[in-house]
Amino acid sequence: MSGIAACERVQDEFFSASAVSSGGRNFSTHRMKWSWLPDSADLIARFPSEITASGLRPALAEGARLGAKMAGIWVNSAVRQGELASFGFIKGWQPWWMTCLTDQLPPAPGLPGVELVARQGEDLPGTSWQVSAVLSSGQRAGLQLGKCLLFPSPTTPELGGVFEMAVQPEYQRLGIGTAMLQKLGEIARKAGISQLILNSTPVGLRLYQAQGFQLIGKGQTYWLELS
Template sequence: MQTEWLRARAESLGGRVWSDGPLTWVDGPDGLILVFPETIDPSALERSIEQARNEERELVGAWVDNEMDASALAAAGFERGWAPWWLAADLAGIDAPADPRVHVGVDLEDVRDEQGHNGYDRMLGLARAQPERAFYAGIRIDGVLAGHAWSFVDGDVAGIFDLDVWPPFRRRGFGAALLHAVAAAAHGAGARTAVVGTSPQDAIIYRAQGFNRVGMSSTWWRHL
C-alpha cells in the first residue's frame, strides 16, 4: 500500500517511477525513494545514487521491510531513520456519525490554506487526478482549516495517510473525525481493510479506533 501511494503521487504530480533490476524507485513529492525491495543489488543501488548525485539531490531514501537484509544500504552509506509500525482494521468496524465540519474533496479554500504548507497545495492534485481512489478530507473550525487526512484505495485495501491536526486544535477529537471520514470514503469505494503506518507514540490513536499492529518496517536515508 505504501508503494502504491508513493507511485500514485509521483505519476499524478509529474514525477516518475522506474525499475533497475530488483530495485523500484519513485521520484515524487517526498523525493527519490527506493520502495520495499525484496533484495538489493549493490551495483544497481550505486547507479541510482550516482544519478541522484548528478542531479544535485541532497537526499535519497528507502523504505524496507524489517525482515529484509539491509546491510547493502548500510554499506552504501545509508543511515537508518524512523521505523513505522503498521496497523490494520476492518473498515466496517470504523463507524461513527459524520462530523459536519469535515468535508471530503478539495475546494478552493483548501488550496489557499494549504499553500506554503510544505508545498502541499500540489499534493491536492492527486484527489482531482484519481477521484475514485484518492480521498482528501479537511476539517474547518470557524472557517479555518484545522487538519487533514487522506485515504487511498488499492483493490479491497485502503491506506490512511498524512492524518494531522494543527497544534492549536489538538485533543478535541478532530483526528478521529478525519479518520472516520476518509475511512468511510474508502469503504464506499470498495475497500474492506484499512492500513496505516505510524509512530509507536501515535499508534494509540489508531488502536482506539479498532486498529491492531500487523508489522514493522524501516526507513533508510543517504545524505549526498
C-alpha cells in the same frame, strides 16, 4: 484480515501514484524500484527484495541529478541491508503496520465549528480522497486544521490505505484526527473498501488503536542525505 505483505503492497502503490501526481517519476535499477517525489525532494526505494551496489549506485546518481535531498529505502524487516552501510545509509524510523476493518469504524461525529470536507482531484495520488477539517465559522472560517488521505489500492479493491494524517499542533487532542479517520471510514465503505491499512509511529499509535486498528508488525527504513 490481510497481513504485512498487503500493507507493503499498498504503501508501494501509494509511492508510485504519488510520484505520478506530483510530477515526479518511477524507475527501476537492478532489482530495485524507485519513486522520485519532488514535493518532498525524496527518492524512495520501494521494498526491494535485494539491495546491491548495482541497484544503488545508478539510482543515487539519478537522484542527485533530479535534486533529491534525501534517499530512503523502505524494506521488509527480513531483507538484508546489503550495501547500505557502505553507501552511508543510516537506520531510520520504523513504520508500524496497522489494519482495521471499515465496518468497525463508527460514523464521523459532528464537531462544533468544524466542517469535514472530502474531495478527489488530479493532484492527489491515484483515485485518492482527501478529507480536510476546516473552521466553519468566525473570523478564521475556512482555515484548514488538519487533513488525511484515503488511497484505494488499484490492484486490490477491498484494500485502502490511510496516509498523510496531520493536525495542526494547536488543534490536536480535540477529536479532529478521530473525526477525519472516521470520515475516511465512511467514504471507504461506500467505495466497497472493507479493510484499511496504515503505517503509524509511536505518537499516533493510541489514536489508531482507539478506533480499532491492530498493530500487526513493523518494517524498517534507511536514509541517506544527498544534498
